[in-house]
Amino acid sequence: MNFTNFGRYILLLKSVFRRPEKLKIYLKEIAKQMDYIGVGSLGLIAIISTFIGAVMTLQIAFQLVSDFIPKTIIGSVNRDSSILELSPTISAIVLAGKIGSAISSEIGSMRVTEQIDALEIMGINAPGYLILPKVLAGITMVPMLVIISMFLSISGGYIGGSISGAVTPAEYIQGITTDFNPYTIVVALVKAFVFGFIITTVPAYEGFYVRGGALEVSQASTRAVVISCISILVCDYLVTQLLL
Amino acid sequence: MIEIKDIYKSFSGNEVLKGISGKFEEGVTNLIIGGSGSGKTTLLKCMVGLHQPDSGSVLYDGRDFTPMTYEERIEVRKEIGMLFQGSALFDSMTVEDNIMFPLNMFTDQSRKEKIERVNFCLERVNLAGKNKLFPAELSGGMKKRVGIARAISMNPKYLFCDEPNSGLDPKTSIVIDELIQELTEEFKTTTIVVTHDMNSVMGIGDYILFLHEGKKFWEGSNKEIAHTDIQELNDFVFASRFMKAAKDKF
Numbered sequence: 001m002n003f004t005n006f007g008r009y010i011l012l013l014k015s016v017f018r019r020p021e022k023l024k025i026y027l028k029e030i031a032k033q034m035d036y037i038g039v040g041s042l043g044l045i046a047i048i049s050t051f052i053g054a055v056m057t058l059q060i061a062f063q064l065v066s067d068f069i070p071k072t073i074i075g076s077v078n079r080d081s082s083i084l085e086l087s088p089t090i091s092a093i094v095l096a097g098k099i100g101s102a103i104s105s106e107i108g109s110m111r112v113t114e115q116i117d118a119l120e121i122m123g124i125n126a127p128g129y130l131i132l133p134k135v136l137a138g139i140t141m142v143p144m145l146v147i148i149s150m151f152l153s154i155s156g157g158y159i160g161g162s163i164s165g166a167v168t169p170a171e172y173i174q175g176i177t178t179d180f181n182p183y184t185i186v187v188a189l190v191k192a193f194v195f196g197f198i199i200t201t202v203p204a205y206e207g208f209y210v211r212g213g214a215l216e217v218s219q220a221s222t223r224a225v226v227i228s229c230i231s232i233l234v235c236d237y238l239v240t241q242l243l244l
Numbered sequence: 245m246i247e248i249k250d251i252y253k254s255f256s257g258n259e260v261l262k263g264i265s266g267k268f269e270e271g272v273t274n275l276i277i278g279g280s281g282s283g284k285t286t287l288l289k290c291m292v293g294l295h296q297p298d299s300g301s302v303l304y305d306g307r308d309f310t311p312m313t314y315e316e317r318i319e320v321r322k323e324i325g326m327l328f329q330g331s332a333l334f335d336s337m338t339v340e341d342n343i344m345f346p347l348n349m350f351t352d353q354s355r356k357e358k359i360e361r362v363n364f365c366l367e368r369v370n371l372a373g374k375n376k377l378f379p380a381e382l383s384g385g386m387k388k389r390v391g392i393a394r395a396i397s398m399n400p401k402y403l404f405c406d407e408p409n410s411g412l413d414p415k416t417s418i419v420i421d422e423l424i425q426e427l428t429e430e431f432k433t434t435t436i437v438v439t440h441d442m443n444s445v446m447g448i449g450d451y452i453l454f455l456h457e458g459k460k461f462w463e464g465s466n467k468e469i470a471h472t473d474i475q476e477l478n479d480f481v482f483a484s485r486f487m488k489a490a491k492d493k494f
Contacts, residue, residue: 018314021350022348022349022350025348025349110334113332114328114329114330115333115334117294117332118332120293120294121294121324121326121404122322122324122345122346122349122350122398123318123319123322123324123349123350124346124349
């Protein structure tokens with residue numbers, strides 16, 4: 001994103017947060033978007049998180065070659081990796097692909113078929129009506145999905161360890177309950193909040209300013225996912241640096 | 245009444261509108277005509293605020309629209325209805341929801357009152373009973389009529405139509421033209437139609453503003469248009485063989 005685009009992105013955000021014309025209609029839209037972003041992504045996040053947790057357990061066990069290191073470490077490492085990095089970041093990247101492309105193509109299609117112009121002519125704040133419900137749904141539902149993802153990832157580790165015999169259930173449970181620092185949850189939720197904002201606003205920006213036709217809409221969708229993923233990784237580093 | 249004064253607009257150094265002025269009266273159908281690339285749609289977009297003119301002013305019953313703030317513009321926009329070239333219906337909403345959308349946003353009417361208004365608008369465009377259809381289930385002409393129904397749902401003082409006949413067969417085009425004219429006379433709206441359809445020009449052009457290469461070349465009525473000696477206008481009006489033959493005969 002060059003400086004012109006960044007400037008336009010900030011100006012778009014300014015329009016997004018204007019006072020809504022009718023709160024009732026916005027609330028209905030927010031509920032719809034929460035259902036789409038949250039409930040609609042639950043299955044995907046559940047499958048990915050459980051398998052990542054299981055695989056993590058196996059890989060940590062594989063790397064623990066010394067007999068001096070207790071097996072309970074597998075649970076601890078899995079817990080901290082899931083909470084701090086895997087659940088927020090992997091979930092966000094998956095959601096950027098699923099939600100981001102949908103937001104970009106929805107708004108982009110509305111732009112090229114003059115539906116956004118129609119909203120503006122009616123006197124409706126198009127960025128507010130189209131983007132604000134998505135942003136609010138994103139910053140509330142992505143943290144919720146991340147909390148579920150953390151739980152499922154740690155549970156997946158338990159299942160993976162038990163099935164493969166890499167770690168006993170008792171050792172794993174002992175590992176995940178030893179030296180737990182609740183602050184890691186705060187860091188993960190801050191990340192999830194930031195990622196939720198990126199996943200909704202970057203694709204919305206790409207869709208809102210698309211020019212042309214079907215080809216440009218699809219290109220904007222691809223660009224939206226790529227920029228969102230890069231932004232997520234950059235912000236992941238910055239938030240980690242700031243909070244840990 | 246809408247008045248435009250000395251409108252200039254350029255994109256990346258390319259001057260599209262070069263000082264256009266005109267007056268569009270209420271209760272009559274005002275046409276902006278011209279060839280492709282003459283600046284008609286840009287002028288229309290400057291008038292409704294989708295483009296900001298580089299200079300000049302647009303007056304809605306004396307209220308200068310161009311320097312208005314966002315909030316001030318909203319008050320004027322509530323009085324505007326617009327039919328888009330591609331109809332611009334919200335494709336995830338039914339016909340009823342499309343027409344009801346501005347009512348939901350800007351009125352405190354009960355659901356019953358809103359349904360009554362939707363039915364009135366649909367009857368007015370001869371689409372009674374089509375409430376529950378989605379835009380994808382409508383023909384091109386029906387989409388335009390739903391677009392008109394949505395445009396008149398808020399009882400607008402100003403009605404803008406961008407190429408209302410594009411993509412329609414001649415018979416449906418005439419239906420749409422007549423509908424626009426009837427609504428204009430019935431609701432005393434200030435109607436501005438951007439078109440290059442000569443049937444519309446001859447049929448409903450009470451006042452016509454002809455643009456050529458971003459400049460106003462001529463203004464007058466459909467009764468006068470065939471009798472001018474302006475070369476650019478004659479080239480436009482009598483471009484088709486049919487119009488040429490009609491001119492030679494009469």
